[in-house]
Amino acid sequence: MEGEKIKISAFLVQTAAAMSIACLTLLTGFVYAWPSYTLANFRSNDTVLSYPLSTWQVSLLGSVTNIGGLVVTPTCGYIVDRLGRKYSAMLFGLPNVITWGIISVTTNVPLVIGLIGFAGAGAAGQAISSIYIGEICHESIRGALTSTTVSCFFAGLLFSYTLGGYLTYHQVVYVHLSLSILYILLLTLFAESPVYLMKIGKEQEAKKAIAFYRRVDVSSKEVEVEIAKIKLQLDPRIDQILESSNEPAAAEGLIKSPPAGEAKPESTWKYLKKSKSSRRALLAVIMVMSLTILMGSIVLQVYAEPLFQEAVPTMSANTCSIFLAIDYLIAALVCASMLDKFGRKFLLTWTSIGSGVFCVLLGTQLHLHWGPHWFTAFCIYGFCFIYNLGAGSVPFVLTAEVFLPEIRGFGNSVSMAFMWIMNFVTLVIFNPLADAVGLGVLFYGFSVVCFIGALYSHICLPETKGLTVDVIQLLFLGKRRASIVPKA
Template sequence: MASEGVNVRAFLVQGVAALTISSLTTLTGLVFSWPSYNVANFISNDTVLDEPMTSLQVSLLGSLTNVGAMLLTPFCGYVVNTLGRKYSAMLFGLPFVLAWTIISVTTSIPLVLTSVALAGVGTAGQTISSIYISEIVQDSIRGALMSTVVSSYFLGVLISYVLGGILTYSQIVYIDLTLSVLYVVLLAFLKESPVFLMQRGREKEAAESIAFYRQVSVTAKEVQVEISKIKLLLDPRLEKMLEEADDPTVTKELIESPPQEEKLSEWQFLKQSPTSIRALTTSMACMATMILMGNIAFQVYAETLFKEAVPSYDSNQCSVFLAIILLVASVICSFMIDKFGRKPLMILTSAIASVCTLILGVQLQFNFAPEWVSAFIIYLYSFIFNVGVAVIPYVLSAELFLPEVRGLCGSIVMASGWALNFFTVLLFTPAIEVVGFPIMFYIFSVVGFVGATYCVFYLPETKGLSIDAIQLLFVKKTKRKNEV
């Protein structure tokens, strides 16, 4: 299927909208990295808080955001289908506003910890950001603009590290509060997703939304074509049509017969949709591969890793440089994902990153090369990982599913991701104490090779394809399996 063209004005509007929506993950990056340069102050006798933090409180400071996200993500599907994409995105920006407001006026440790947990609630909205962007941008640039959800996170981390080195505690808090308010305000100027509007029977508003994001007249043929495509996607008989695509008689009967009046719940629809179940399995497998390859451990324990691998280097400066590399790599991915496709990038970057972790494990175990080689491998791994495998699972979590189950399946994938993140970070330090860094990197390497192999056989290419075309790929796989 040929990719549709995008005019310059439409590209700019869709690009600005995507950057605005993905700013939620910038706020996430700000709050996740905030503790790293404040811990020294929080545990000192000259702390800005009422009293120095205990080791338990410091541990909670770094982990409560994950807990908040993990607990709230399963509810994102319900929220996004009830309030819509736009107002749900605004709703999940409010916890950041409230969290930074509380931190700006208190020195109480319990209130600071409560605020961090509250900010974690806001980070759960990343699921909604991906869905919102996927439904307002055109197929030919969908991957590039959806990848901004990941790039924006690393931008937030980098901004936070830079501000942490030049501004005071209070100044940083006020800047983070201002950015949180700005996010909510800017969303107010965007149009709601046309898919959600059509689900609610608001066809006129859906047409206006399409016209706004495509920068064409409401009466343009392009708008009517898009409306027809959305109607088809929302037709509960779509999967049957795709399954019987080779039988024109059956397809004609389905098209001419009126759609069923009974409205299925998301769970009911998912249980009776083999293509959606297969898409969910594929999306979760890619997400698990990404997380279990150890990237989150690289980020959270960057300074610890650099002290182990390159003890003569300044670990803080190494960590800042790592944040820059992560941001640059994710931006490069946004240019490559719609050019080379999801599948080749996922397979290639998983395999190369696994080679890097394998070599790093050998280096840490046998010290066969100078220290700078260890630093180079860490940076190379981080760059390769974020050019593909770190971004693609988030893109897939929003583009593989039909509108009827997009909120539910996206929430399931992201909730499982947060859970894996939490347990990976929780168990990383005890595992290192038991088996050491080399063995852990060998494990990360094995996971990456297994994930790359899985993608070779089960991940379809979705570059530039519409949702119905993506579903057809899963239908063909399902039918072949049943015929065998």
């Protein structure tokens, strides 16, 4: 599997599809960036809104997107399994169209704040984007293309920050609206996930989808091999097959013999209860997602401005924000190029260590002020770059590739819910703790979490680079890495 080559035409089609699907996080970047460069206008007496925003309303405008995302995320698993990957992805683009469409014609303050919260419902669709991309991409490029959900978010931040510096309020809104509509139109050009089509019993359509993404004939051997892989993933006896993987004859017999009678679909909870590998995969993803969020990157995204004002008082906040977005984006793009070469575990482990080192440097600088002011900015940019080189992207790649199809929607919803929760917890406790112990000590704490994350990754996390989900499940059972898919 790791040695298989992908055709250039298939690479181009899968890349185009992944980039189009990942544009949902580009739209999310617009929503997160927009308040930062509109607040000056919103708080002034010459505001474009019906009246200036109060301090409480400003705080709400900056955080309400997280509430929308957290509320809607638990429904993602149900929606993606009912509507399919393609139509679910399109559905989660609609909140952005509605939000910018109404904002372009209203000046009502509560309505504008409510719409930004409603856009958070679209942000929750990132879980669906990861599933969709992970199911249509070849194993050899799956990590890089799944990570586009992260790099597109930062591209959205950068693009929106730049627009805010050169266009008028309404021009920015119209650009956001146009690109939101374009996202939905782009998805109409691509096929549904073959895994979902097989799950609902549409084998012929699944073959056509595989042929579309692999750029081969529907009757080719490659299509038959992919269908065999998907059938194995969907086999209700998958846990028996995985458990007997060390006994080739028994495993092959289970694969070749059809299930007795027509298996009734099990509830997600029952499936999770009987599947040891799925439980371990879910625990691993929750741990990785929680630890990487608690490393403190979200704090620098939200509270970088006062730190930059101290470090580089001669530069405007908008310019610093643009440079920070560029820093994030470059790191995410470099990460995408490295994921399928060095692997998830390697990048997560070493970037967690690097992030911890920069947190220590930043903590000592804020605590002892031993370096010049510009060193504070250097530490912020350095931390953000190293963090997004691996720790900021790997959790989203793992959520797309470690779960069996039966619980893939549920697993992604749970992991994304933990992302929203940990974001909220980190931001809520930050200011009280900063007042109580100081910023420097707080970043010492973030460094400890970074080193714990590196240790967990090195000891507990299996390497999933270039592997199919059946092999990944074996790794979570502590078994050897070998495919159990029958040859076509």
